[in-house]
Amino acid sequence: MQSERLYPNPAEIPNSTAFKAGYLVTKNAGWRSVRPVIDAGKCVKCQQCYLYCPDGTISPEIAVDYDFCKGCGICAKACRLGAITMIPERGDADA
């Protein structure tokens, strides 16, 4: 005899508490008042900025994802060569 199911069928769990991983509907660009700009001529690809960015918005190849960078400035301080400058946003970033 099959025992009665004592736990919910996973298909019956509401989507609002169990949902697709890594599902992004909003960007973080609008949080930024300054943006990091990397001087490719000075950059030696040491990856310190990539390692220390709390948001993971610098790729291992050292490209900034401006959709999600929050402009904290940690990368600019992590760069010992001064290859990153924080410049003011002009208010045209996507929210």
Place this chain on the structure above:
Amino acid sequence: MAVADKLDAREFFFGHKACAGCGGSLAVRIALKVLGERAVATLPAGCMSAVGFNFPQLAFTNNAFISPFAATASVMTGLEAGLRRRGETDYHIVGFAGDGGTADIGLQALSGAIDRNDNIIYICYDNEAYMNTGIQKSGLTPLGARTTTTPGGSRSRKKDMSAIIDAHGIPYAATASVGYIDDYIRKVEKAASIKGTKYIHVLAPCPTGWGIATDETVEIAREAVDVGVWELKEYENGIWTTNIEPKNPDRVEEYYARQGRFRNTGRKTQNG
């Protein structure tokens, strides 16, 4: 091998809503890049769950669960038992709990897990207060620090979590700092290679609660180690080993002076 090469190039904690410059989010991000997509994360109530799970914006790309505030380690125990029962082998059960979630409300669950030597990696990201509910004092708030519940500066010392953990006789424990990321990466890697309960306590400054600029998080986390306020050490085979000696113990006053939470409280810090 360069340190960055040890990490998975993918991001597993991305698009989260942590404040700019959040040290806790750096600790979570890096640990997951060490452990990879087979890491199953548990996060109790606290900033990292609050900023990671904003339905439908879900910032974890690996499996991740929110646990009740007090139950981080118990939920990890259950997840580990469940995966083992299913015959899975290559996974890591990792928890990311705050200082309040670890040293105060989640302490009993953590103690039980260490006692059973459950095969889990418990990471406490320590921002030294209950940040997610508005900066209340926790058992890990340092002496003299202003919080909303200690407006004149905390009157009690930071709990010695290392002593509490080693009293259990755990296989591996370590302290770390987001200011020394190579050391932290090595410790998470090491924890992943050891069977049984592993505990890593990482200092993770919070610009919002500490009164520092968003670009100072990493610097302050490094300075805490350099002036000797936060010791980097690890525990194996019953003994603690110091990993990085403080470079500038004479500059401890500067560490306090640059943080808003220690200014104008009139209260002593642990360094006088």
